[in-house]
Amino acid sequence: MKNTFSKHEKLKSRKAIEALFGDGKYLKAFPIRLVYLHQKTFEKETFQVGFSVSKRNFKRAVDRNRIKRLMREAYRLNKNLLTSEVKKQHIAMFIYSGKTLPTFIEVQDKTRHLLKAFNKKLEG
């Protein structure tokens, strides 16, 4: 599996995102949270993921961009941890809830942790 992350893997639909925040379930690994939602109507070719940082915690757009890019990079490099095929019936979003700028190592550790936990849930 290639470590790519292109446009069609990104969660874009506003409706889907609203539903995700309304009814989604949470997995936590501070300072990152994973929100996911199971819904058959969402089934597509690929598993779609989004990334988000609160404007309240990071006032400057530069910092928000930086964190989103770090999270995206961490997901891109580790997404092969998600082996379950059931994932295609899900959508998910990573939310950074910390208040300080993280390093890439930290973000990658937490992302791996979350992906493993999420994979377990999907299989079990």
Add this chain to the structure above:
RNA sequence: CAAGCAGGCUGUCUUAUCGAUUUGUGCAAACAAAUAGGAAAGUCCGGACACCAUAGAGAGGCAUAGCGGAUAACAUCCGUCGAUCGUUUUAAACGAUUAGGACAAGUGCAACAGAAAGCAAGUACAGUUAGGCUGUAGUGAAACCAGGUAAACUCUAUGCGGUGCAAUGUUACGUAUAUUGGAGUUUGAGAGCUUCUCGCUCGAUUUCAAGGGGUAAACAGAUAGAGUUAUUUAGUAAUAAAUAACCUAGAUAAAUGAUAAGAAACCAUUUUGGUUACAGAAUCCGGCUUAUAGGCCUGCUUUUUUA
């Protein structure tokens, strides 16, 4: 020479691996090219563009304010006059700052002093003398007079219609009965995006025929432009014109990145360590304002050294 302050310019680089967006080539795999700023920010002004009447009239409101010019336009920019401040013994000169029309329409305001800075009132002396009027004195920057004050109301002149790209248009999906056209009836509630009035447009209802609310799903709008660079000419300048070359982000829960190594600059310093700012396009331009490590340039102030 050093430090501080102010203004201007600039605002890290290279390689490797793994990626993102757009475009091009290709059946595909893939390959190639381009990819954030001087402020992209604040959203404070001015335009372009789109729709709302063809953007109309009056009131109200807002903005601007010596003179001349630049510009698509401006509250911006350039030149110049005046005023104020600094250098200076003074003048001149130089530098800096400057919302700088009108107080001979009306209203308001004016510390201290003073009887009084305007619903008027009135001290002393002198002149004349019936009242009263006139003059002088006293306070003050200014005392009845074209007094001062308009970043006080106000007046004058000039300008400004409103809403904003989630504008607006097309396509796709597809259900109420919105919308459109014809005919009849009804003269009146409401709507047309800032406040009011007028004006203009649409109206209400019945019937027949045609036809699609909504969904920010896709595409267009959207990036070749008041464009960038260089040279020449005109002009004190802002700027304009001509010629040549170039194409230089176009995303949409939002690409422009991540990791590693090295170099460079600066700081402290024994190795060595640390720092590399402010900050991220969102329809597009012209300005203003604010934020900025380090480097370079200019001016001012202070200190020290030498002559």
